[in-house]
Amino acid sequence: MKKLLSLLLVILMCASLFSGCAKSAPAQATPTPTTQEEKKEESKKFTIGFANMADSIEFCMNVKNSIENECKARGWDIISLDNNLDGQKAIQNTDMLIQQKVDYVIMFNIDASTQPAVADKLKAAKIPGIAIDIYMPDFPFFGVDNAKAGSMGGEYLGKYAQNVWKQEPDLLVILDNPTGGKYAFDRSNACEAGFRKVYPDFPSDKIVRVDAKSDVAPAQEAMTNILTAHPNAKYICVTGINDQVCAGGLAALETTKRDQNAIVCSLGADSSFLKQFKATKGEGPWKASVAFTPELYGKYLIPLVEKVLVEKATLPEVSAVENVVIDKDSIKTYYPDYAF
Numbered sequence: 001m002k003k004l005l006s007l008l009l010v011i012l013m014c015a016s017l018f019s020g021c022a023k024s025a026p027a028q029a030t031p032t033p034t035t036q037e038e039k040k041e042e043s044k045k046f047t048i049g050f051a052n053m054a055d056s057i058e059f060c061m062n063v064k065n066s067i068e069n070e071c072k073a074r075g076w077d078i079i080s081l082d083n084n085l086d087g088q089k090a091i092q093n094t095d096m097l098i099q100q101k102v103d104y105v106i107m108f109n110i111d112a113s114t115q116p117a118v119a120d121k122l123k124a125a126k127i128p129g130i131a132i133d134i135y136m137p138d139f140p141f142f143g144v145d146n147a148k149a150g151s152m153g154g155e156y157l158g159k160y161a162q163n164v165w166k167q168e169p170d171l172l173v174i175l176d177n178p179t180g181g182k183y184a185f186d187r188s189n190a191c192e193a194g195f196r197k198v199y200p201d202f203p204s205d206k207i208v209r210v211d212a213k214s215d216v217a218p219a220q221e222a223m224t225n226i227l228t229a230h231p232n233a234k235y236i237c238v239t240g241i242n243d244q245v246c247a248g249g250l251a252a253l254e255t256t257k258r259d260q261n262a263i264v265c266s267l268g269a270d271s272s273f274l275k276q277f278k279a280t281k282g283e284g285p286w287k288a289s290v291a292f293t294p295e296l297y298g299k300y301l302i303p304l305v306e307k308v309l310v311e312k313a314t315l316p317e318v319s320a321v322e323n324v325v326i327d328k329d330s331i332k333t334y335y336p337d338y339a340f
Contacts, residue, residue: 044309045075045076045077046074046076046077046103046104046309047076047077047078047079047100047101047102047103048067048071048076048077048078048079048102048103048104048105048106048305049078049079049081049097049100049102049104049105049106050064050067050068050078050079050080050081050105050106050108051080051081051082051083051090051093051094051097051105051106051107051108051109052064052080052081052082052083052108053083053085053108053109053110053132053133054082054083054084054085054110055082055084056084056085056215057214057215057244058244058270058271058272059242059243059244059268059270059292059294060108060294062270062294062295062297063108063132063294063297063298064080065295065298066294066295066296066297066298066299067106067297067298067301067302068080068298069298070298070299070301070302071298071302074302074306079097079100079102081093081096081097083108083109083110085110085111085213085214085215086111087109087110087111087113087114087179088111088114090107090109090111090114090118091114091117091118091121094107094117094118094121094122095121097127098121098122098125098127102127103127103128103309104127104128104129104130104305104308104309105122105127105128105129105130106129106130106132106301106305107129107130107131107132107134107136107139108131108132108133108134109131109134109136110134110177110179110180110214111134111179111180111181112134112135112179112180112181112182112183112184113179113181115131115134115135115136115137115181116136116137118136119136119137119138119139122139123138128308128309130142130301130304130305130315131143132297132301133183134180134181134183135181135182135183140304140315140316140317140318140319141317141318141319142297142300142301142304142318142319142320143183143292143297143320143321144183144187144267144292144320144321144323145318145320145321145323146183146186146187146190147186147187147189147190148190148320148323149187149190149267149290149292149323150186150187150188150189150190150191150193150194150267151190151191151193151194151197152194152290152323152325153191153194153239153265153266153267153288153289153290153325154190154191154192154193154194154195154196154197154239154265155194155195155197155198156194156265156287156288156290156325156327157172157191157194157195157237157239157263157265157288158194158195158196158197158198158199158237159198160263160265160287160288161198161235161237161263162198162199164263165235165261167235168199168202168235169199169202169206169235169236169237170206170230170232170233170234170235170236171206171207171208171226171230171233171235171236171237172192172195172202172206172207172208172237172238172239173208173209173210173223173226173236173237173238173239173240173249174188174191174192174207174208174209174210174239174240175210175212175219175222175223175238175239175240175241175245175246175248175249176188176209176210176211176212176240176241177211177212177213177214177241177245178211179211179213179214180214180241184241187241187267188209188240188241191239191240191267192207192209195237195239208226208230210222210223210225210226212240212241212245212248212249213245214241214242214244214245215244215245215248216244216245216247216248216251217248218248219240219244219245219246219247219248219249219252220248220249220251220252220255221248221252222248223238223248223249223251223252223253224252224255224256226252227252227253227256227258234261235261235262236253236258236261236262236263237262237263237264237265238250238253238262238263238264238265238285239264239265239266239267240266240267241267242266242267242268243266243267243268243269243270243272243273243289244268244272245266246264246265246266246267246273246286246289247266247272247273247276249264250262250264250276250284250285250286253285259284259285262285263285263287264285264286264287265286265287265288265289265290266286266288266289266290267289267290267292268289268290268291268292268294269289269290269291269292269293269326269335270292270294273286273289273326274326274331274335274338275338277289277326277331277338278338278339278340281340282327282328282331282340287327288325288326288327289325289326290323290324290325290326291323291324291325291326291334292321292323293321293322296321297321300319300321304319
C-alpha cells in the first residue's frame with residue numbers, strides 16, 4: 001500500500017512539473033502588420049522617373065549615372081529623360097513620366113520659373129518627388145548648400161588673391177545664371193559675400209555679374225565682353241556657379257592673353273576642372289573648385305527615395321551634400337586619380 005501511495009505521489013509531482021513548464025513556455029511572436037507591409041514594399045520593383053538638367057553637361061551626366069547605378073543595384077527600373085536646359089521641356093518630361101506611371105520623380109530642372117508647374121502636375125497625379133539643386137514648391141530639395149559652397153569659393157578666391165598679389169584686385173567677375181532663380185542667386189550672392197570676408201570694402205563698381213547660362217560657350221562670350229569693357233583691369237578674380245562657366249571664363253582670359261594675372265575659383269569640381277588642374281599641375285589661373293561630388297549624388301539621393309517608397313517616411317525640406325575645396329593641397333586626398 002505504501003508503495004502504491006508513493007507511486008501516485010511521484011505521478012502527481014511529474015504532472016505538476018510538466019504543467020508548470022507548459023504555462024511558462026513563451027508564446028510565438030507574430031509579425032506586426034507594419035513589418036509585413038515593409039517587407040512587401042522592399043520586395044516591390046519600383047519605377048523611378050528622372051529628368052536630367054542636361055545630358056550635354058558632364059556634371060549632370062555624373063549625377064545621372066550615379067542615380068541609375070543606385071536604382072539598378074536595387075533592381076528598380078528607371079526612366080531617364082533630358083530637360084536640355086529648357087524649362088518647357090521639363091514640363092513636357094513631367095507629363096511623360098506621369099503617363100508612364102512612375103512611382104517617384106527626381107526633377108533636375110535649370111528653370112526655376114517652371115518648377116511650380118512641374119510641382120502642380122506631380123501633386124495632381126499624386127506622385128511623390130524631389131528636386132535637385134533647384135527649389136520646387138511643396139517638394140523636398142536635395143543638392144548643394146548654395147550659401148555654404150558659394151561662400152567657401154568666394155573666400156578662397158579672396159584669400160588667394162590677397163596672398164599672391166598683396167594688393168586689391170582690379171575686378172571680380174561672377175559668372176551667374178539668373179534662370180536658375182533662388183538656387184543661382186543664393187550661390188552667386190554667397191560668392192560675393194565670401195569674397196567680402198577678405199575684402200570687406202571692395203568697391204561695388206569693380207564687381208561684374210553676368211548671365212553665363214551655365215555653360216562654356218555663353219560664358220566665354222560673356223567674359224570676352226567684360227574684358228573688352230574693362231581694358232585696364234590687370235588683376236582679375238573670376239568665380240561662377242559651376243565649372244562650365246569658369247572654363248568659359250578661363251578660355252576668354254587665355255584667348256585675350258589676360259590670364260597671366262588672373263585667379264579662377266569655380267564651384268563643382270567635376271572633370272572639366274580636374275583634368276585642367278592636373279594638366280597644369282595647379283600652376284594655371286584655375287586654382288581651386290568647391291567640390292559638389294556629383295558622382296555621389298545617387299548614393300545620397302536614392303536612400304532618401306527608398307525611405308519614402310518603402311518606409312513611407314517624410315523627408316526633411318532640405319538634404320545637402322558635403323562640400324570641400326579642391327586645390328593643390330587637397331586633390332590627392334579626394335581625387336587621387338588627378339593628383340600630380
